[in-house]
Amino acid sequence: IAGITQAPTSQILAAGRRMTLRCTQDMRHNAMYWYRQDLGLGLRLIHYSNTAGTTGKGEVPDGYSVSRANTDDFPLTLASAVPSQTSVYFCASSERGTASPLHFGNGTRLTVT
Amino acid sequence: DQQVKQNSPSLSVQEGRISILNCDYTNSMFDYFLWYKKYPAEGPTFLISISSIKDKNEDGRFTVFLNKSAKHLSLHIVPSQPGDSAVYFCAAIEYGNKLVFGAGTILRVKS
Numbered sequence: 641i642a643g644i645t646q647a648p649t650s651q652i653l654a655a656g657r658r659m660t661l662r663c664t665q666d667m668r669h670n671a672m673y674w675y676r677q678d679l680g681l682g683l684r685l686i687h688y689s690n691t692a693g694t695t696g697k698g699e700v701p702d703g704y705s706v707s708r709a710n711t712d713d714f715p716l717t718l719a720s721a722v723p724s725q726t727s728v729y730f731c732a733s734s735e736r737g738t739a740s741p742l743h744f745g746n747g748t749r750l751t752v753t
Numbered sequence: 754d755q756q757v758k759q760n761s762p763s764l765s766v767q768e769g770r771i772s773i774l775n776c777d778y779t780n781s782m783f784d785y786f787l788w789y790k791k792y793p794a795e796g797p798t799f800l801i802s803i804s805s806i807k808d809k810n811e812d813g814r815f816t817v818f819l820n821k822s823a824k825h826l827s828l829h830i831v832p833s834q835p836g837d838s839a840v841y842f843c844a845a846i847e848y849g850n851k852l853v854f855g856a857g858t859i860l861r862v863k864s
Contacts, residue, residue: 644796673851680762680856682842682856682857683797683844683854684854685851685852730796730797732796738846738849738850738851741787742789742797742799742852744796744797744798746794746795747795
């Protein structure tokens with residue numbers, strides 16, 4: 641089934657550790673996004689990529705980095721995790737940027753202790 | 754300051770009745786609005802959208818209304834079904850910019 645695959649499903653991470661959340665799509669969508677979902681705050685954009693080879697900062701980029709080496713993969717890295725990064729992380733893609741609806745993965749639940 | 758606000762954290766409705774989920778926004782430059790639905794342990798899925806040049810868009814049991822002067826939109830679900838129980842996110846776009854999401858409303862449809 642075409643869609644977005646995120647890994648891991650959940651993770652408990654010690655503060656200060658490095659972590660990469662993986663995201664792969666098989667729909668050949670140009671645009672990809674990383675959101676975090678927090679209670680009472682909805683979904684907030686961390687980073688995005690309009691096409692392979694380009695990335696941009698969203699609303700809450702600090703402490704996170706991304707890369708887009710090819711169309712299918714868009715990993716999110718936490719260089720040195722902090723407890724405030726405890727959240728549910730969603731990767732999404734869209735065919736034509738914000739002109740088309742986003743397709744989301746099932747999320748990664750990350751707990752930083 | 755949140756540009757897209759869903760002031761009701763939760764809503765409970767009887768099966769078969771109408772569910773009305775509300776959303777307010779502050780940015781008058783938003784020109785496209787969407788509703789996403791999210792089940793537990795799944796990602797959000799697109800439900801319905803509306804352009805700012807329209808005031809209503811209908812898709813089966815789901816209708817979205819837009820009142821630009823009031824900067825308000827609402828999602829109506831008629832009739833509500835237990836399978837509609839989920840979190841509903843309102844989102845808005847300013848042309849060329851990214852989606853801005855509301856905090857979400859939990860809908861519970863009681864059978």
